[in-house]
Amino acid sequence: MNNNITVTSPLLPNLDEFNEMLREIWASKWITNNGAFHKRLEAALAEYLKVPYISLFTNGTLPLLTALQALRITGEVITTPYSFVATTHSIWWNGCKPVFVDIEEDTCGIDPNKIEAAITPKTTAIMPVHCYGKPVKMDAIQAIADKYGLKVIYDAAHAFGVEVNGESVLNRGDMSTLSFHATKVYNTLEGGALVVHDEKTKRRIDYLKNFGFAGETEVVAPGINSKMDEVRAAYGLLNLKQVDAAIEARHQVAIKYREALRDVPGIRFFDDMPGVRHNYSYFPIFINAEEYGKTRDQLYLEMKEKNVLGRRYFFPLISTFSTYRGLPSAAPENLPVATKVANEVICLPMHHILSDDDINRILELVVK
Numbered sequence: 523m524n525n526n527i528t529v530t531s532p533l534l535p536n537l538d539e540f541n542e543m544l545r546e547i548w549a550s551k552w553i554t555n556n557g558a559f560h561k562r563l564e565a566a567l568a569e570y571l572k573v574p575y576i577s578l579f580t581n582g583t584l585p586l587l588t589a590l591q592a593l594r595i596t597g598e599v600i601t602t603p604y605s606f607v608a609t610t611h612s613i614w615w616n617g618c619k620p621v622f623v624d625i626e627e628d629t630c631g632i633d634p635n636k637i638e639a640a641i642t643p644k645t646t647a648i649m650p651v652h653c654y655g656k657p658v659k660m661d662a663i664q665a666i667a668d669k670y671g672l673k674v675i676y677d678a679a680h681a682f683g684v685e686v687n688g689e690s691v692l693n694r695g696d697m698s699t700l701s702f703h704a705t706k707v708y709n710t711l712e713g714g715a716l717v718v719h720d721e722k723t724k725r726r727i728d729y730l731k732n733f734g735f736a737g738e739t740e741v742v743a744p745g746i747n748s749k750m751d752e753v754r755a756a757y758g759l760l761n762l763k764q765v766d767a768a769i770e771a772r773h774q775v776a777i778k779y780r781e782a783l784r785d786v787p788g789i790r791f792f793d794d795m796p797g798v799r800h801n802y803s804y805f806p807i808f809i810n811a812e813e814y815g816k817t818r819d820q821l822y823l824e825m826k827e828k829n830v831l832g833r834r835y836f837f838p839l840i841s842t843f844s845t846y847r848g849l850p851s852a853a854p855e856n857l858p859v860a861t862k863v864a865n866e867v868i869c870l871p872m873h874h875i876l877s878d879d880d881i882n883r884i885l886e887l888v889v890k
C-alpha cells in the first residue's frame with residue numbers, strides 16, 4: 523500500500539471536459555503554432571493575472587533563457603543561490619557570469635542592501651526570485667537598477683497570482699517569468715510564460731520562441747523553439763477555472779499548520795504579509811536545531827521513514843554545485859544567510875487535496 527504524503531499534488535482538470543476539448547483540437551487538425559486554444563489561454567491568463575502582455579512557453583526555464591536573450595544581457599548578472607537551479611543555469615546558458623548575492627531571512631529573496639557591493643562595470647542585470655511566492659523588496663531593487671542602468675528580470679516561477687495592494691508582482695521590473703510545471707500552484711502539465719509590458723516586446727518574444735520567424739520567410743533573430751501546444755493550452759484553460767479554489771484550499775492548510783506550529787520552540791514559519799494576495803505555493807518551516815532539539819535532517823529523515831515526504835527546498839544552494847562553486851561570489855562567507863536557511867528549511871506537504879488526516883499525520887511528526 524502506498525500511504526505516502528507527497529510535498530505536492532498536481533491540479534488536474536476534469537477529464538470529461540478535457541476530452542471534449544481534445545475532440546475540438548482533433549477536429550481542427552491544428553495542434554501547435556499559435557492555435558485557437560493558445561490564443562484563448564494567453565488572453566485568459568493576461569486577464570486573470572492582471573498583466574497587459576503574456577507569452578506562453580513549453581516550460582518555465584525557456585522564458586528565463588529568452589528574457590535574457592531579448593534584453594541582450596551580457597557580462598555579469600546578479601542573482602541568489604537560494605532558488606531552483608534553473609535560475610542560475612539560464613544565466614550560464616546565455617554565456618553570462620552569475621554573481622551570487624545573499625538573501626534576507628524574512629523573505630528568502632535577494633537582500634537589496636547587499637546588491638550594490640556586487641555591482642561591477644560588467645553588471646547588466648539583476649535576476650531576483652520571488653521565493654515561495656513571497657514578493658521580494660521590489661522598490662529597493664528597482665531603485666538600484668535605475669541608479670546603475672541595470673535590467674531586472676524576475677523569476678516569478680512561484681508567484682502565480684501573487685499581488686501587492688491589488689497589483690500583480692508580474693508588472694514590476696523589465697520582465698517576469700512563470701512556470702506551469704506539475705509541481706506549481708497552476709500547471710499546464712509542463713509549461714511556462716514570460717510577462718512583458720508592451721506590445722513591441724511581446725512581438726519580439728513571440729518571434730524568439732518560434733526560431734526568430736517574423737513571417738513565412740523572414741528570420742529576424744537567433745530564436746529557439748519553446749512554443750506551447752494546443753493540448754496543453756486547453757488543459758491550462760480548464761485548470762485556470764479551478765485555480766482560485768485550489769489556492770483557497772491551500773490557504774486553509776496554511777491556517778491549520780500555523781495554528782499548530784505557532785508555539786513550537788525552534789520552528790519558524792511565514793505569516794501572511796500585509797496587503798499581499800498569497801498563493802500558498804509552499805509551506806517552508808525553518809528548524810533551529812538547538813531550540814527544537816533535533817536537526818532539520820533528523821526531522822526530515824523521521825518524516826521520510828513515516829512516508830511523509832517533505833522537501834528541502836532549497837538545499838543544497840545553487841552556489842555549491844560543481845559548475846558554480848569556483849565563482850568568487852559562491853564562497854559561503856559571501857552567503858551566510860542563504861547558507862543558514864538552506865540548512866534549516868523543510869517544505870511541508872502543501873496542496874489543494876491535503877486532508878485533515880494527512881495534516882494530523884504530518885503535525886504529529888513535527889510537533890513534539
Ligand SMILES: *Cc1c(COP(=O)(O)O)cnc(C)c1O
Pocket residue numbers: 581582583584605606608609651677679680701702703713714
Ligand atoms: C520550477 C522553477 C523553474 C523552472 O520551471 P520549469 O517549468 O520546471 O522549467 C524556474 N525557477 C524556479 C524558481 C522554479 O521553482
